[in-house]
Amino acid sequence: MNAAGMFSESWLARREQADHDARAAVPLQAASDWLAARRGHAPWQLLDLGSGSGANVRYLAPRLPGPQHWHLVDHDDSLLGHAVGRCQPLRDNAGMPIHVTTHQRDLHALEASWFADIDLVTASALCDLVSATWVETLADACATHRTAILITLSVDGNIRFQADDVVVNDAEDAWLFETLAAHQRRDKGLGPALGTTAPQALIQAFTTRGFHIADAESPWHLTPAQRPLALSLIDGWAAAAREQAPHDRQRIERWWQRRREALDRGHLDLYVGHRDLFAAPEPAHASR
Numbered sequence: 673m674n675a676a677g678m679f680s681e682s683w684l685a686r687r688e689q690a691d692h693d694a695r696a697a698v699p700l701q702a703a704s705d706w707l708a709a710r711r712g713h714a715p716w717q718l719l720d721l722g723s724g725s726g727a728n729v730r731y732l733a734p735r736l737p738g739p740q741h742w743h744l745v746d747h748d749d750s751l752l753g754h755a756v757g758r759c760q761p762l763r764d765n766a767g768m769p770i771h772v773t774t775h776q777r778d779l780h781a782l783e784a785s786w787f788a789d790i791d792l793v794t795a796s797a798l799c800d801l802v803s804a805t806w807v808e809t810l811a812d813a814c815a816t817h818r819t820a821i822l823i824t825l826s827v828d829g830n831i832r833f834q835a836d837d838v839v840v841n842d843a844e845d846a847w848l849f850e851t852l853a854a855h856q857r858r859d860k861g862l863g864p865a866l867g868t869t870a871p872q873a874l875i876q877a878f879t880t881r882g883f884h885i886a887d888a889e890s891p892w893h894l895t896p897a898q899r900p901l902a903l904s905l906i907d908g909w910a911a912a913a914r915e916q917a918p919h920d921r922q923r924i925e926r927w928w929q930r931r932r933e934a935l936d937r938g939h940l941d942l943y944v945g946h947r948d949l950f951a952a953p954e955p956a957h958a959s960r
């Protein structure tokens with residue numbers, strides 16, 4: 673299961689640049705240092721969970737040391753085919769070609785054997801869709817195989833509208849976002865979803881197992897230049913709220929019309945909070 677299983681390819685393409693712009697530098701640098709310190713283990717084996725069309729690999733490969741062998745995991749074989757075509761030409765940060773292998777697998781049946789001989793596990797916009805039990809299984813697998821992990825763009829519930837850098841959220845926004853957060857905790861196919869609690873669940877799971885953590889905010893800041901993405905978000909949030917609170921449909925419609933009009937006219941920026949996390953079983957300067 674991955675975001676591509678619930679959202680259209682056009683949505684994934686629309687959000688890719690915002691995702692890339694939002695990435696936090698500190699966890700990424702820690703991941704790069706982790707690989708660089710593992711002397712004698714190249715080519716690095718990297719496992720990307722919920723790869724979809726390969727957007728995460730397209731961002732990470734040019735920014736990480738090589739040589740790199742990526743293992744892309746997704747339930748959708750057609751998306752994996754697109755991912756290979758778009759990722760195979762990539763090069764690492766030294767300009768060397770990467771290697772890509774795909775694995776069509778159901779993420780619901782996460783298995784520790786997938787992590788054998790893997791140096792770094794990655795995933796993007798995935799862990800807010802999974803359950804607490806799934807995260808515990810993931811952390812156990814990484815601990816068993818002494819594998820580091822870089823999890824990016826997990827929603828944290830910090831959503832705000834801004835006008836000239838001044839927050840203009842009101843009571844109706846607070847109510848709508850609480851309703852949205854409840855919807856985000858519904859089962860997305862991997863158990864009751866963590867939603868906005870994902871960042872803290874990840875920190876707790878890996879800290880408990882003795883991993884060293886580097887985490888940082890990675891927010892979307894959508895200006896009028898990103899209006900299509902902002903409008904898509906507003907439309908999606910309203911649809912989710914209607915499912916979660918069908919008896920409040922008129923209230924939701926009023927919120928949707930008011931905020932959509934302001935965004936469409938370029939009167940507001942939209943800030944959507946995420947967090948990135950890197951976790952390693954020992955400091956980045958160590959090697960196994």
